[in-house]
Amino acid sequence: KEYRIEIKDYSNEEDPQTKMNADILAGNVPDIICLSSLPTGQYIAKGMLEDLTPYFEKDAEINTSDILDSVLEAMQVDGKLYYVCPDFTLSTLIGNAKDVGTEPGWTFEDMMTLLDEKGENVRPFYSENKSDMLYSFMGYGVSDFIDWQTGECSFDSQEFKDILEICNRGKNEETEYNEDSPSMPTLIKDGKVLFVDSSVSLEEIQVYRKMFDGDITFIGYPNSNKEGSYFSFYNSLAIYSKSKMKDGAWDFIRTFMTKEYQGNNEYGGYMYNTPTRKDCFDLMIKQKTATEPYTDEFGREIQPVSESFGGDLDMELKPFSQEEIEFYKSLVDNTKKVEEENEFVMNIIREEVKAYFAGDKSVDDTADIIQNRVTTYVNENR
Secondary structure (H helix, E strand, C coil): CCCCCCCCCCCCCCCHHHHHHHHHHCCCCCCEEECCCCCHHHHHHCCCECCCHHHHHHCCCCCHHHECHHHHHHHCECCECCCECCEEEEEEEEEEHHHHCCCCCCCHHHHHHHHHHHCCCCECCCCCEHHHHHHHHHHHHHHHHECCCCCCECCCCHHHHHHHHHHCCCECCCCCCCCCCCCHHHHHHCCCECEEEEEECCCHHHHHHHHCCCCEEECCCCCCCCCCCEEECCCCEEEECCCCCHHHHHHHHHHHHCHHHHHCCCCCCCCCCEECEHHHHHHHHHHHHCCCCEECCCCCEECCCCEEECCCCCEEECCCCHHHHHHHHHHHHHCCEECCCCHHHHHHHHHHHHHHHCCCCCHHHHHHHHHHHHHHHHHHCC
16 A cells, blocks of 8 residues: 555566666666576675565564575575575486485586496487586586675686586587487486486476486585585565665565465466475475365365376376475475576676687686686676
């Protein structure tokens, strides 16, 4: 009754992310920011986002303790909470347990050893294109190499050079996708493709076990600390720290953290995201494990999970077992990082790796140039 939300839509821009980011950095900042695909760490370092912790503390209905523990810990920066999000997926690397073992986490040295053992006819991802492989490794984890608080970067590290060297094993030609090309499930079953890099929700456990024809491991992207899985928050909302309408902004975004909102969403279909509230997570689990129809507390008729896939996958989703639930919970509980995109930094990397992929520059020289360019950008924009 007191406020009107006006939406500024960037989707018609030629490059929506870049245009929106440029507007925000230029000071044209809305009261509420949808952070999807934007450099959250950069905004936090610049002091642009309001700490929402005091708003939770004053709220009579919702609290930070309502949020899944691992999700809350990953969201927080120095104990402060700068955005909220009603749902998430998990971005990780999936492999056959026979190849990568059953414990998540590994290094680039581990990955290169496995690739060497498998030989030239086996590739890590469905696409063999070097640039596609680079995005598979860096699309989620580019922020791992940037500390926006201090301005320090580590693109001259051995870890980043390892990424470039693995990508350089691919091809410069674009991977062709046509009716005659073997599908990804076929190549995985035949042992020609080792990994799937994917956004994971509960449903994918059954899908990928079928695709890999056996036990899978959410091994994660390789890195030195063996923590290569990321929360993806595509619907995260923040309040501009200099907004003159902070109370109204909070009244709006708090809605997405209520049980009524998260619990009353339809989480019954394939590829739906996972709620961030503990009680709504439990409601989702109840739905996914149900073997008989029932009416939930919101008056919805819940049907047991049942969905069929044709083609090369040829499978049917069924109600989830307790073992599958615990397998998924383990991934949620042990994920500590948040995916953060930064298109400007990725463009620098893409520009500079071309010469390396073409054989015109060494990996050391390429990494040094990227390190210098990104460090300059970070310290000019934090």
